[in-house]
Amino acid sequence: MAGIAPRNVDRAAAxxxxxxxxxxxADFRVLADAFDRARSARPELFRESxxxxxxxxxxxxxxxxxLADRILRPFEHLRLEADExxxxxxxxxxxxxxxxTGVGCESCRAHADLERPDAFGTSADGRLIVHERAxxxxxxxxxxxxxxxxxxxxxxxxxxxAGRPLHTALLLWHRDLGMQAVHxxxxxxxxxxxxxxxxxxxxxTTTAVTCLVAGLRFLADDYVGLEEKADGTYVGHSLYSSSxxxxxxxxxxxxxxxxALPGTLPIEDKSLVLLADLFPGRFAPSATIxxxxxxxxxxxxxxxxxxARRSEALLRLAPSSILLLPHAGVSGDGFAKMARLLESVPxxxxxxxxxxxxxxxxxxxxxxxxxxx
Amino acid sequence: xxxxxxxxxxxxxxxxxxxxxxxxxxxxxxTGKYYSMDGVGALAWEVLEGGPSVSELxxxxxxxxxxxxxxxxxxxxxxxxxxxQEGLVVVGGEAARPGGSPPAARPxxxxxxxxxAPPVLNTYTDMADLxxxxxxxxxxxxxxxxxxxDGV
Numbered sequence: 001m002a003g004i005a006p007r008n009v010d011r012a013a014a015x016x017x018x019x020x021x022x023x024x025x026a027d028f029r030v031l032a033d034a035f036d037r038a039r040s041a042r043p044e045l046f047r048e049s050x051x052x053x054x055x056x057x058x059x060x061x062x063x064x065x066x067l068a069d070r071i072l073r074p075f076e077h078l079r080l081e082a083d084e085x086x087x088x089x090x091x092x093x094x095x096x097x098x099x100x101t102g103v104g105c106e107s108c109r110a111h112a113d114l115e116r117p118d119a120f121g122t123s124a125d126g127r128l129i130v131h132e133r134a135x136x137x138x139x140x141x142x143x144x145x146x147x148x149x150x151x152x153x154x155x156x157x158x159x160x161x162a163g164r165p166l167h168t169a170l171l172l173w174h175r176d177l178g179m180q181a182v183h184x185x186x187x188x189x190x191x192x193x194x195x196x197x198x199x200x201x202x203x204x205t206t207t208a209v210t211c212l213v214a215g216l217r218f219l220a221d222d223y224v225g226l227e228e229k230a231d232g233t234y235v236g237h238s239l240y241s242s243s244x245x246x247x248x249x250x251x252x253x254x255x256x257x258x259x260a261l262p263g264t265l266p267i268e269d270k271s272l273v274l275l276a277d278l279f280p281g282r283f284a285p286s287a288t289i290x291x292x293x294x295x296x297x298x299x300x301x302x303x304x305x306x307x308a309r310r311s312e313a314l315l316r317l318a319p320s321s322i323l324l325l326p327h328a329g330v331s332g333d334g335f336a337k338m339a340r341l342l343e344s345v346p347x348x349x350x351x352x353x354x355x356x357x358x359x360x361x362x363x364x365x366x367x368x369x370x371x372x373x
Numbered sequence: 374x375x376x377x378x379x380x381x382x383x384x385x386x387x388x389x390x391x392x393x394x395x396x397x398x399x400x401x402x403x404t405g406k407y408y409s410m411d412g413v414g415a416l417a418w419e420v421l422e423g424g425p426s427v428s429e430l431x432x433x434x435x436x437x438x439x440x441x442x443x444x445x446x447x448x449x450x451x452x453x454x455x456x457x458q459e460g461l462v463v464v465g466g467e468a469a470r471p472g473g474s475p476p477a478a479r480p481x482x483x484x485x486x487x488x489x490a491p492p493v494l495n496t497y498t499d500m501a502d503l504x505x506x507x508x509x510x511x512x513x514x515x516x517x518x519x520x521x522x523d524g525v
Contacts (some may be wrong), residue, residue, distance in 0.1 A: 003510075012488070119476060129509045199499065199500075243388065249481075307394070309394045309396065309397070310393040310394045310412075311392075311393040311394045311396035311397075311398055311409065314391065314393055314398045315398050315407070315409060315497075318389075318400060318407070319400055319405075319497070319500045320399065320500060322389070322400055322402055323405055323500050334389075335389035335391065335400065336389065339391040339393060342395065
């Protein structure tokens with residue numbers, strides 16, 4: 001499941017320790033002060049960029065040229081134009097690279113053991129969340145909507161971190177705004193979208209990328225922020241323009257092959273493609289969901305659609321979505337929100353055949369059904 | 374068999390469930406397992422959300438389906454034991470009813486009863502392995518929105 005960092009199943013026996021609940025403001029301050037020192041030490045490496053996440057302006061401040069290039073690329077499709085960038089940010093993200101700046105942090109220690117599970121800690125009130133990986137440590141102040149993060153060496157970031165930067169913190173932030181993280185793809189014509197859900201291997205990436213190549217707008221192949229509007233409609237928000245492909249899957253998209261970034265570690269068995277680099281202008285930050293499709297691979301020629309039971313859709317959509325952020329799904333009304341979405345729009349099976357070109361045609365059929373509903 | 378007076382309610386701290394198109398879909402976030410029940414099972418889940426006793430639930434089912442009271446009670450008892458074992462429901466008293474709501478009322482006696490099949494709990498464990506790979510996130514309480522007055 002690409003929504004969770006790819007790991008060897010054998011590691012289940014070595015699952016990480018439960019999260020601690022002793023994070024304090026002092027822990028956050030250590031990282032924040034170190035960021036400020038890095039910025040002061042290397043002002044020429046400081047850069048601020050503005051993006052739209054979840055319909056809100058977000059400021060990302062980086063100290064490190066290589067860091068900025070790597071971390072910001074999956075978000076490029078959400079970059080705000082100059083006039084829109086003046087909006088006050090609803091979230092501020094501050095990151096620095098120790099190797100580039102020469103500035104470290106007393107509580108940050110890089111290690112080379114990529115098999116080691118991530119470490120999480122929270123403050124007693126849940127306001128502060130700290131997340132540590134081999135080359136990164138981030139602290140998220142949920143009340144102030146501020147993320148501060150150390151990167152030991154951008155060159156040593158994993159392929160997952162390059163394709164899905166700050167994934168856990170950003171899912172939490174979306175949740176704090178009342179949005180549900182949905183493990184799904186989303187494509188659109190204009191601002192009318194079709195959401196397609198299912199576990200890994202169901203065909204979400206095939207559907208999303210085929211539609212992108214055919215000229216539809218791509219919003220996601222793996223993660224969508226679902227927002228319930230007051231008028232009873234549902235909006236899906238894009239976050240990443242990146243996609244992960246296994247070798248066999250990538251062969252179906254020869255135009256992507258020259259741009260595929262293979263993994264460098266034994267556990268990285270997929271290639272990363274930053275789709276916004278290849279198809280500029282074919283992305284949207286958000287779309288109103290007009291229909292839900294459930295991709296399933298079938299051995300026939302052309303793609304087909306047939307009505308699905310809403311319970312089938314919830315079985316397909318909810319479990320992997322809820323488990324992206326387990327307790328947020330229960331306490332945050334996420335499950336019920338997905339059920340209400342499924343009650344409000346047409347729901348269909350999308351049977352994927354051998355002819356990939358027929359997939360966008362079926363998506364257009366679903367959009368027509370959604371418009372008529 | 375469970376005491377018919379035993380009351381149960383969904384384990385709302387760990388479980389979410391919804392009935393759509395006559396099928397109950399339920400997920401337990403602490404285990405990663407998810408479930409479905411259709412027919413009588415879906416009806417049972419709807420009634421369970423009102424915090425009924427075992428006998429009240431059996432009566433609701435027997436009122437709507439062509440089944441004897443004794444068979445309904447035995448099947449409901451078995452189902453609730455299974456739901457308890459899976460952590461989907463917990464035993465609760467009168468106060469455990471969400472909002473003090475009563476169990477679903479019986480339909481009028483004149484309405485024809487539907488054919489009966491024992492409730493079956495379908496269990497899916499494919500997500501459970503994935504959940505085991507990542508440390509469970511701490512319980513995230515809602516926090517007040519907006520900037521603090523004592524920012525770090």
